[in-house]
Amino acid sequence: TFTPRVFSGIQPSGGLTLGNYLGAIKRFVDMQNVGNFQTVYCMVDLHAITVWQDPAKLRHNTRELAAGFIASGISPEKSILINQSAVPEHAQLGWIFNCVARMGWMGRMTQFKDKAGKNAENVSLGLFGYPALMAADIMVYHATHVPVGEDQKQHLELTRDIAAKFNHDYGVDFFPEVEPVIEGAATRVMSLRDGSKKMSKSDPSDASRINMTDDADTIARKIRKAKTDPDALPSEIEGLKDRPEARNLVNIYAALNEQTVEQVLADVGGQQFGTFKPALAELAVAKLSPISSEMARLMADPAEIDRLLAKGALQAREITAPILKKTYEIVGM
Ligand code: ADP
């Protein structure tokens, strides 16, 4: 039996989006506050450099992401907050898992195929191996639960496969079977410009996403210009079928307002987007602006952020160092 422990991470590869907030960070805060779990949250800078990162920007983005976590409600008292590269056991277990994972497994990862596209010969080896390092990020804490957006489901299945193969190959019951936690109305927030693409910080179109640092006017403008269809909102969920853009805006509303989609539709059914969009914009600004102003306040004192992260790394290594040591023993090192 394993201690109930949560691990999850976000790449410091750009500003945070509403997708990251609703699909990940808001859930991290929930799992921290239910109190049943020890929670570890991570800025995964080693993952970020699988594609080129300007060093000064990477350093800035890492601090800004830490500020985003804290401003959203992750408390450095209740959770362990770390930067991945500051806890070397992640990369050390990552190497062992590179030797457990199979090329064929990695080649089936749809996120790799999407990111590499036709350019697979020219992407970094790290981009291909990234899900094995992600498995190590989780297993180096013996984490049992990982809150993530839907796009990470396949990587969590791979994590289970790698852990099971390690246990099987070495005849041990050392790594737990981890559970992905993919819940809520916004497990997959879509682009505001294209209902078939997920909202992402790496989308070249800034109008496609809401950034956590966008000001009120920008949020309102992006929502006003969001792609929709000409029909009124339905009062039942079936009425959103084949209307991905409408569905996305309703999902966002529900997640921001901590309601189910059914509850939202009961209130807004029959409204035109000319009415619904301003209400959504007002809700988004009300929820996000306290977070962005707190982020700005925290970013004014980067030394304090660095101090908190240094403390987090020490706490993390109390967990990771013994697990890595035992792993080495099992492997014969
Ligand atoms: P991005 O895709 O924005 O670069 P990451 O790969 O760093 O984000 O993902 C960090 C977390 O945010 C993951 O748990 C991921 O599932 C979640 N996430 C990212 N984009 C979305 C989205 N559009 N909707 C819901 N969750 C998302």
Ligand code: NA
């Ligand atoms: Na992602």
